[in-house]
Amino acid sequence: MLFASAEAAPVARVGGLAEAAAGLVRNLRGRDEITCTVVLPDYGGVELADEVVSNLPGVSWTGPLTVRTGSVDELGEITLIGWEDMARPHPYVDETGAGWPDNADRFFGFSAGVAQLAERLEPDVVHCNDWHTGMTLAWCERPSVYTIHTLGYQGQADIGWLREITTDRASAFDRWGELNPAAGAIRLADAVVAVSPNYAAEILDPARSAGLHGVLSAKGDDLVGIRNGIDVALWDPSTDPHLVEPYGPKTLASKAANKVALCDEVGWDDHDTPIIGMVTRLVEQKGIDLLLGAVPYLEGMGARLVLLGSGEERLSLWARDLSSRHPEQFAFIDGYDVEMAHRIFAGADLFTMPSRFEPCGLAQMQAMSYGTIPVVSAVGGLVDTVVDADANPTAGNGFVSLTVDTVGLVDALHRGLRGWDDKRRRARIQKRGMATDWSWDDPTDQHLALYHRVARV
Numbered sequence: 070m071l072f073a074s075a076e077a078a079p080v081a082r083v084g085g086l087a088e089a090a091a092g093l094v095r096n097l098r099g100r101d102e103i104t105c106t107v108v109l110p111d112y113g114g115v116e117l118a119d120e121v122v123s124n125l126p127g128v129s130w131t132g133p134l135t136v137r138t139g140s141v142d143e144l145g146e147i148t149l150i151g152w153e154d155m156a157r158p159h160p161y162v163d164e165t166g167a168g169w170p171d172n173a174d175r176f177f178g179f180s181a182g183v184a185q186l187a188e189r190l191e192p193d194v195v196h197c198n199d200w201h202t203g204m205t206l207a208w209c210e211r212p213s214v215y216t217i218h219t220l221g222y223q224g225q226a227d228i229g230w231l232r233e234i235t236t237d238r239a240s241a242f243d244r245w246g247e248l249n250p251a252a253g254a255i256r257l258a259d260a261v262v263a264v265s266p267n268y269a270a271e272i273l274d275p276a277r278s279a280g281l282h283g284v285l286s287a288k289g290d291d292l293v294g295i296r297n298g299i300d301v302a303l304w305d306p307s308t309d310p311h312l313v314e315p316y317g318p319k320t321l322a323s324k325a326a327n328k329v330a331l332c333d334e335v336g337w338d339d340h341d342t343p344i345i346g347m348v349t350r351l352v353e354q355k356g357i358d359l360l361l362g363a364v365p366y367l368e369g370m371g372a373r374l375v376l377l378g379s380g381e382e383r384l385s386l387w388a389r390d391l392s393s394r395h396p397e398q399f400a401f402i403d404g405y406d407v408e409m410a411h412r413i414f415a416g417a418d419l420f421t422m423p424s425r426f427e428p429c430g431l432a433q434m435q436a437m438s439y440g441t442i443p444v445v446s447a448v449g450g451l452v453d454t455v456v457d458a459d460a461n462p463t464a465g466n467g468f469v470s471l472t473v474d475t476v477g478l479v480d481a482l483h484r485g486l487r488g489w490d491d492k493r494r495r496a497r498i499q500k501r502g503m504a505t506d507w508s509w510d511d512p513t514d515q516h517l518a519l520y521h522r523v524a525r526v
């Protein structure tokens with residue numbers, strides 16, 4: 070199987086795509102029945118052990134492509150495809166957060182390279198992820214799977230690209246007078262995966278499909294939902310090297326030491342007031358504006374908030390301003406720090422995800438693994454993973470806002486704080502989340518069954 074993605078941790082990491090791609094690949098490589106070739110864009114600066122260099126013909130706007138194959142820690146063997154214009158300090162955006170103006174050239178060229186590599190390697194299945202690799206299927210006719218990590222980004226470009234992509238399959242990418250890599254890949258793939266069952270159902274709704282409900286509905290049974298997993302070895306508070314004190318379901322009292330350490334790190338003397346954590350990209354999708362709108366209510370709620378993330382400049386500036394005006398209630402850490410993320414998951418009491426849409430979400434599963442109670446909106450994979458403890462007291466592992474707005478978020482946070490304040494109830498909610506298998510084992514089984522179906526091997 071050839072697995073193509075714009076991200077895979079630790080080589081290129083922007084959002085959940087990187088963690089999901091790496092998690093699935095690692096688990097696939099643990100199965101005897103499959104060999105997995107991982108292909109990523111060569112953004113530059115990645116050193117490979119035992120590197121072997123070759124070339125591909127490329128296309129008119131790229132010229133010959135350089136193919137580097139070798140190994141990296143955590144992921145193993147990978148193949149990087151690039152040329153001079155592919156390399157960038159950030160895969161998608163410049164220092165202001167604006168998309169690189171030549172992203173179509175870059176990712177369409179990369180997709181062409183993936184197709185040429187597939188022609189060389191002749192895999193049983195080509196697995197493409199999100200729009201950055203969707204154009205691969207314009208050139209590649211091998212059995213294929215296309216995973217939708219989010220429909221919010223489809224890679225639309227000028228329809229004039231059809232003059233450059235002259236294959237018989239290129240017309241599938243014509244969508245309302247634009248070139249649409251996501252739409253074309255959905256049409257051409259033998260199977261389409263949405264990254265949670267609820268998201269697979271949501272995207273058939275015209276209001277939630279970003280305009281692609283018709284294309285998706287036409288797939289019928291070839292559209293499936295498979296929930297992402299998390300790396301349960303990496304996200305394990307009993308062995309996490311970034312924590313001041315490890316803990317587990319039977320030693321939850323030791324979680325308190327990590328809360329004290331987090332308070333000290335962000336400059337709070339009070340170690341008793343509950344902490345709400347959030348680790349995310351600062352984009353509208355994640356409901357950051359809804360969360361920031363709730364900051365003035367934190368003091369009255371008797372809670373504090375720690376936010377770690379980077380993204381849109383306006384949201385960063387807003388968060389920075391609020392943290393300066395409410396320093397005892399809100400701490401904002403601009404950027405992404407893996408070790409700090411682990412410390413927030415361990416040190417926070419609640420973890421919030423007020424997403425407008427969330428195809429799967431990984432952070433809520435990571436939070437529950439750390440005994441940190443999630444407070445989320447009722448969208449996408451959050452519905453598949455978080456059960457409201459008020460609505461279902463015997464199975465609840467978190468709290469769910471039924472409306473995606475600040476009022477709904479504040480209400481859900483209030484309910485979460487009441488649940489946290491009751492120590493016996495808190496422990497029951499925490500232990501349910503910690504006892505759930507959030508690993509990639511079952512999702513990998515489902516992917517393997519799908520590959521066999523598509524490849525007929």
